[in-house]
Amino acid sequence: MYIGVDCGTQSTKVVVLDVEGECILGEASRPHRLIEGENGRREQRPGDWVEALRGAFAEAVARAGIDSRAIRAIGVSGQQHGMVALDGRGEPVHPAKLWCDTETAAWNAGLVARLGGEAGCLDKLGLVLQTGYTASKIAWLRDTHPDAYHRIDSLLLPHDYLNFWLTGERVTEAGDASGTGYFDTRSRRWRHDVLAEVAPELDAERVLPRLIDAQERAGIVRPEVARALGLAEDVLVASGGGDNMLGAIGTGNIRPGLVTLSLGTSGTVCAHSPEPVVADSAMVANFCSSSGGWLPLVCTMNVTSATTRVRELFGLDLAGFGERLAGAPIGAEGVTVLPFFNGERVPMLPEATASFLGLTSVNTTQANLCRAVAEGATFGMRYGLELLGGLAEGASQIRLIGGGANSPVWRQMVADITGTQVICPEITDAAALGAALQAAWCHRREQGVTLEQLCARLVHLDERSLADPEPASVAAYQGVYARYREALAERHAVAC
Ligand SMILES: Nc1ncnc2c1ncn2[C@@H]1O[C@H](COP(=O)(O)OP(=O)(O)O)[C@@H](O)[C@H]1O
Ligand SMILES: O=C(CO)[C@@H](O)[C@H](O)COP(=O)(O)O
Secondary structure, eight states: OOOEEEEOOOEEEEEEEETTTTTEEEEEEEEEEEEGGGGGGGGEEEHHHHHHHHHHHHHHHHHHHHOOOGEEEEEEEEESSSSSEOOOHHHHHHOOEEEEOOOTTTHHHHHHHHHHHHHHHHHHSSOOBBBTTTHHHHHHHHOOOOHHHHOOEEEEEEEEEHHHHHOOOEEHHHHHTSSSEEEETTTEEEEEHHHHHHHSSSHHHHOOEEEOOTTTTTEEOHHHHHHHHHHHTTOOOOOOHHHHHHHHHHTOOTTTTEEEEEEEESSEEEBBBOOOOOOOSTTEEEEEEETEEEEEEEEESSHHHHHHHHHTTTTOOOHHHHHHHSOTTTTTGGGGOOOOTTBBBTTBBOOOOOOEEEOOOOOOOHHHHHHHHHHHHHHHHHHHHHTTTTTHHTOSEEEEEEEGOOOHHHHHHHHHHHHHHHEEESSSSSSHHHHHHHHHHHHGGGGOHHHHHHHHOOOOEEEEEEEEHHHHHHHHHHHHHHHHHHHHHHOOOOOO
């Protein structure tokens, strides 16, 4: 038995994977609190992730009906980029600043300039720093909370922190390290000189976690944690990785030709590449994958975070939201939403706000507003696919994951807006499955088991979720997407 954990923005999910039975035996999740403030502050307490993991773990194992001592290894996936700065006792010096925190936008712009602009970033890091990456959060802490900054003894990411809690080891791997902004994604090495630019007082050798390969173990579960979780003494913890890297594994996206699209709190589109990628746009992130290659990716900050805001405004549950989506026509009778409630990473508008456009006394209905916010979030994904260009063009199918993929209307919307067939894996939290697969790979690789074999056996697609683009809807969306791009151009000067 193997455990996969996914510490997302809104919740931590745990799955129990039975490799011999080729199935998921149990799943559970626990929500997280988000600390939001003025100026784009978005933070969480790392201790809450541990509590969520413990609660979801106990429930998933109970649902699976297994003896927890049969668990052989655990893999952990986590939201990317979060700054988890620990003191010498392993306690956070400040709450974790998340990937979607835009309070640090000015620090990011300053760092890009100091590194020599986009060209300098590409030269040093293999990608261009974007608001949300870890580096600008450290620079922000240095300027605004010097006492906390001077207590930093380790700089981890969310999944590294959970691995640290499980094993006591401070390690990371290239996929998640790619999103720090002080890691060269082409050579898969830390850039101590770039960290020195961000945080000159910190000793990079000391504060940065040791890099391991994706198939290596982070360590063994500590005895006190093993007792608390009811585990045997020798349970392995795999390297784990960023949620997008493990979502790629959980959708079988470990070779070129597939696109994974996630409708989570964020929206992401990514494709696998055997080589580092030099994209035409600075908005395409040349991340490493957690399966040995690269994972060029575009991320938007407002997907289910935006739909949830509108859904809750109207007091709707998920079923009610689904009914409203289905109850409005394509194009929401002229309503256009630029859903940038949290600011936006792609297009690069960290300080933007959301806009509802084209409202009249006739079309201002719950159904149209719900539909328009989901369409706006999905147009952001189409924009991302256009930026990926040739990296995604060969893909005949989109593997759709994340919470939004549970909605049949939204699945059809993705197919019609992208003009590409959509299918979901049986489990929409593919990052948790990817983490469990990586755990099995780590545990069995000495017996010659490969990740390719595990994906082939255990990534099951749900044929009932298949959505083919409908020609009339694809045609209708051309005009609606053009309207969205015009609104982007008018309000934010983003070229059509
Ligand atoms: N059927 C659905 N329709 C629309 N949104 C959904 C549906 N099911 C789940 N969601 C939304 O998906 C989100 C959770 O997605 P998830 O991928 O788990 O996020 P994260 O990993 O960022 O925490 C929640 O906001 C939830 O409301
Ligand atoms: O910042 C990124 C990718 O670069 C986000 O995709 C985060 O990794 C958060 O993911 P979710 O919570 O939406 O799954």
